[in-house]
Amino acid sequence: MEQLEGKVAVVTGGAGGIGKAIGEAFLAEGMKVVLADIVKAPLDEAVSDIGSDDLIGVVTDVASYDSLCATRDAAIDRFGAVHVLCNNAAIGAGATGHIWEHHINDWEWSMDVNVLGIINGLNAFVPTLIAQDEGHVVNTSSGNGGFTPMAATGIYPVTKAAVVTITECLWGQLRDLGSRVSTSILFPSTRSPGVMATGIWNAGANRPERYFRGTPEADSGGQDALQDYLDRARKAGQEVPIAPLSEVAELCVDSIRRDNFWATVPTERQTNLLHARLKSQLEQTPPDYLIEENLMAKSASERDAE
Numbered sequence: 001m002e003q004l005e006g007k008v009a010v011v012t013g014g015a016g017g018i019g020k021a022i023g024e025a026f027l028a029e030g031m032k033v034v035l036a037d038i039v040k041a042p043l044d045e046a047v048s049d050i051g052s053d054d055l056i057g058v059v060t061d062v063a064s065y066d067s068l069c070a071t072r073d074a075a076i077d078r079f080g081a082v083h084v085l086c087n088n089a090a091i092g093a094g095a096t097g098h099i100w101e102h103h104i105n106d107w108e109w110s111m112d113v114n115v116l117g118i119i120n121g122l123n124a125f126v127p128t129l130i131a132q133d134e135g136h137v138v139n140t141s142s143g144n145g146g147f148t149p150m151a152a153t154g155i156y157p158v159t160k161a162a163v164v165t166i167t168e169c170l171w172g173q174l175r176d177l178g179s180r181v182s183t184s185i186l187f188p189s190t191r192s193p194g195v196m197a198t199g200i201w202n203a204g205a206n207r208p209e210r211y212f213r214g215t216p217e218a219d220s221g222g223q224d225a226l227q228d229y230l231d232r233a234r235k236a237g238q239e240v241p242i243a244p245l246s247e248v249a250e251l252c253v254d255s256i257r258r259d260n261f262w263a264t265v266p267t268e269r270q271t272n273l274l275h276a277r278l279k280s281q282l283e284q285t286p287p288d289y290l291i292e293e294n295l296m297a298k299s300a301s302e303r304d305a306e
């Protein structure tokens with residue numbers, strides 16, 4: 001979709017972080033934007049903070065197909081059409097333990113939002129895009145899982161790997177149909193070095209009651225891992241900068257305009273990991289690339305032991 005001006009975009013998980021930045025970038029392109037998010041107060045704040053007649057916020061739960069249909073209808077009611085869907089909403093469940101020890105509600109919450117949330121988005125929007133033979137779907141994955149998993153982080157990379165396969169199948173089926181609708185996978189990344197300081201670091205925040213784990217500590221809210229990560233890096237003699245989210249948004253806009261499927265800013269580390277994985281697969285050798293020092297992936301007990 002080369003021409004973005006006047007087009008209508010829905011961005012899930014748009015109350016903050018990368019989703020809000022993508023919404024702002026779309027508005028700067030002259031697009032009309034619906035920010036959709038499950039948390040009402042931050043969503044209202046984001047909408048009034050940005051302040052545009054071409055913007056509305058719609059409370060949406062991506063785990064519900066009906067909710068996404070209502071958001072699609074709200075976009076069409078307000079702006080007359082819908083052309084772009086950014087399936088951006090996701091959570092980190094803050095699961096503890098090993099992959100065989102995680103609470104099943106952590107799995108269910110993660111699957112419902114990070115995987116079914118994308119599928120609900122496709123089911124609710126793609127028929128409309130195909131019928132008008134114009135549109136683009138951006139599904140957000142992560143280098144963690146989308147390319148190679150950080151083994152210690154378990155659930156999250158499982159969901160982000162699924163996003164890649166869903167989007168590959170979507171692309172293949174759209175091409176098979178001969179549709180002009182297209183799709184990209186966004187791997188949030190920036191040209192500037194540094195971490196993307198967003199709510200995803202606050203794993204476990206806003207956990208809906210149906211996914212409670214049954215202990216007050218586990219269900220009382222999120223645990224902000226960002227400060228912890230920055231402190232650990234500092235202790236290791238590394239000052240980690242905060243990267244501008246506008247660069248992720250630019251990557252997203254550019255990928256829609258150029259119809260770029262793999263929307264990422266490659267790094268040397270990522271390239272090496274991808275090569276190592278492919279080599280391991282082709283030569284049927286153990287996945288040694290998974291054994292790496294990783295500040296973020298270390299468990300709390302390991303941290304405490306240091």
Ligand SMILES: NC(=O)c1ccc[n+]([C@@H]2O[C@H](COP(=O)([O-])OP(=O)(O)OC[C@H]3O[C@@H](n4cnc5c(N)ncnc54)[C@H](O)[C@@H]3O)[C@@H](O)[C@H]2O)c1
Nearest residue numbers: 013017018037038061062088089090140142196198199200
């Ligand atoms: N920040 C990073 O370093 C990073 C790296 C790679 C990938 N990502 C991905 O980028 C995307 C955006 O995340 P972010 O970093 O901006 O985090 P974020 O937590 O700031 O944004 C995610 C948003 O999704 C919303 N959300 C959660 N559950 C929802 C539901 N059921 N329905 C609707 N909205 C819901 C949250 O309220 C939040 O506003 C996610 O898909 C995330 O996995 C982020």
